[in-house]
Amino acid sequence: MNLIELYIQEVTRRLTEKNREDIALELRSTIEDMLPEDYSDQNVKAVLSKLGNPAVLAGGYSDRPMHLIGPCYYDVYISLLKMILPIAIAISTIPLVVDSILSYNGDQVFLEVLLSFLGEGIWNVFSTGIQVFFWLTLVFALLERTDHGKITVPITAGFKEWTPDDLKDIPYIPKEKAISKMNVFGGLLWTAIWVTFYFNAARLLGIYEKGEHGLEFIAPTFNHEVLLSYWPIVVIVIGLEVALTIYKWITAQWTIRVAWLNAIFQIVSSIAIIVIFSDTNLLNPEFIEYLNKLFSFSFDLKSKIMLGVMIICVFFAALDTYQGFRKARIHSEKNNTVNRHM
Amino acid sequence: MDALLNSLTTELRRGTLTLAVLSQLQTPQYGYSLVQLLEKSGISIDQSTLYPLLRRLEKQELVTSSWDTSESRPRRYYVLSEYGIKIFHQLKKEWEKTSEELYNLLKGEE
Numbered sequence: 001m002n003l004i005e006l007y008i009q010e011v012t013r014r015l016t017e018k019n020r021e022d023i024a025l026e027l028r029s030t031i032e033d034m035l036p037e038d039y040s041d042q043n044v045k046a047v048l049s050k051l052g053n054p055a056v057l058a059g060g061y062s063d064r065p066m067h068l069i070g071p072c073y074y075d076v077y078i079s080l081l082k083m084i085l086p087i088a089i090a091i092s093t094i095p096l097v098v099d100s101i102l103s104y105n106g107d108q109v110f111l112e113v114l115l116s117f118l119g120e121g122i123w124n125v126f127s128t129g130i131q132v133f134f135w136l137t138l139v140f141a142l143l144e145r146t147d148h149g150k151i152t153v154p155i156t157a158g159f160k161e162w163t164p165d166d167l168k169d170i171p172y173i174p175k176e177k178a179i180s181k182m183n184v185f186g187g188l189l190w191t192a193i194w195v196t197f198y199f200n201a202a203r204l205l206g207i208y209e210k211g212e213h214g215l216e217f218i219a220p221t222f223n224h225e226v227l228l229s230y231w232p233i234v235v236i237v238i239g240l241e242v243a244l245t246i247y248k249w250i251t252a253q254w255t256i257r258v259a260w261l262n263a264i265f266q267i268v269s270s271i272a273i274i275v276i277f278s279d280t281n282l283l284n285p286e287f288i289e290y291l292n293k294l295f296s297f298s299f300d301l302k303s304k305i306m307l308g309v310m311i312i313c314v315f316f317a318a319l320d321t322y323q324g325f326r327k328a329r330i331h332s333e334k335n336n337t338v339n340r341h342m
Numbered sequence: 343m344d345a346l347l348n349s350l351t352t353e354l355r356r357g358t359l360t361l362a363v364l365s366q367l368q369t370p371q372y373g374y375s376l377v378q379l380l381e382k383s384g385i386s387i388d389q390s391t392l393y394p395l396l397r398r399l400e401k402q403e404l405v406t407s408s409w410d411t412s413e414s415r416p417r418r419y420y421v422l423s424e425y426g427i428k429i430f431h432q433l434k435k436e437w438e439k440t441s442e443e444l445y446n447l448l449k450g451e452e
Binding site: 027032061 | 372373374375388389390391393395409415417418
């Protein structure tokens with residue numbers, strides 16, 4: 001085939017079926033118009049280079065956009081991606097955490113379980129991310145190809161044109177006052193982890209020693225039956241913590257009400273810790289014996305540990321409560337700041 | 343510097359292209375004759391832009407087209423439709439107004 005036919009084929013194969021023949025005919029006649037009577041390959045090349053890249057020429061004929069997502073949709077696309085990605089990752093990770101701790105049957109070495117969980121977790125985050133990215137991009141690429149030029153200006157998240165009234169919906173939150181999605185997600189993850197450890201303390205928490213088959217579990221820290229007998233208190237703390245985290249997620253910033261709810265939660269959980277750690281039968285005697293042998297303390301180790309845990313927990317609870325109120329007092333105004341400068 | 347000037351010039355001219363093409367289609371023209379007409383007036387046009395532009399104008403019903411097979415080579419002729427003539431005159435007025443405004447503006451600069 002000669003160069004002209006090849007060029008025409010390169011253009012028309014990118015066009016829709018019904019236009020192909022007509023445009024091919026016109027292109028051929030145009031190219032022949034441009035050529036002198038007796039033409040050489042050199043002449044043909046000169047003419048074809050004037051017409052330029054066949055892909056660009058075909059793009060000119062085509063109604064379809066030559067981009068995946070254009071400026072009209074780009075901003076909404078990016079905002080939705082930023083909003084959905086963390087939520088999807090959180091939702092898919094939490095069951096994984098709970099499942100991998102619950103499926104731990106004591107035979108495997110804890111560290112290995114942790115590492116395999118980390119591997120699975122990274123893979124899970126990666127594959128969820130790819131899924132969200134793929135489907136959202138697909139939806140927007142289709143939108144871009146089906147709106148047929150009805151939308152000519154960039155649209156907002158409400159899929160409407162921007163108006164100054166949209167500014168009213170934007171709360172002005174100073175960075176320190178805001179409660180980030182990561183914070184909420186971390187909170188839920190923390191709850192899932194400590195709850196699982198509480199109910200499985202007998203085979204998870206304790207002293208590990210290096211043995212023949214890697215790490216070996218020597219003695220649990222707690223007297224499991226005593227620890228579990230406090231379950232009603234623990235369930236109350238769990239309920240409060242989950243409720244508080246969800247409430248933080250909804251308000252997305254520290255308000256006086258969030259600070260008060262946080263204070264109540266901190267007080268309740270401190271009381272729970274004090275009650276549980278006041279029980280002299282809580283710690284496993286084997287555990288204490290092992291530590292005494294290891295460090296040969298001269299004082300009463302058990303009561304020191306109990307008191308230490310209580311003091312540390314109460315201290316951090318007080319600190320967190322104080323921080324909550326401090327952040328809630330940070331001044332936040334809606335739009336007023338903007339007006340004042342104008 | 344030169345690349346920037348080039349892209350700015352192209353951008354400046356792009357909008358006037360449709361008007362230039364419409365002005366020459368008051369009499370029937372085929373693709374290459376249109377290129378020659380425009381070039382005679384000093385307007386150089388990227389041919390990969392022109393041919394698709396003609397199709398788009400036809401789709402927008404500003405021009406009509408027909409195949410002429412009486413000569414040795416079949417040629418597709420384009421000519422302004424009635425609607426096209428109306429639009430062309432309005433666009434022309436718009437251009438005259440703009441160029442006058444810009445002319446005054448630029449004169450004031452000197």
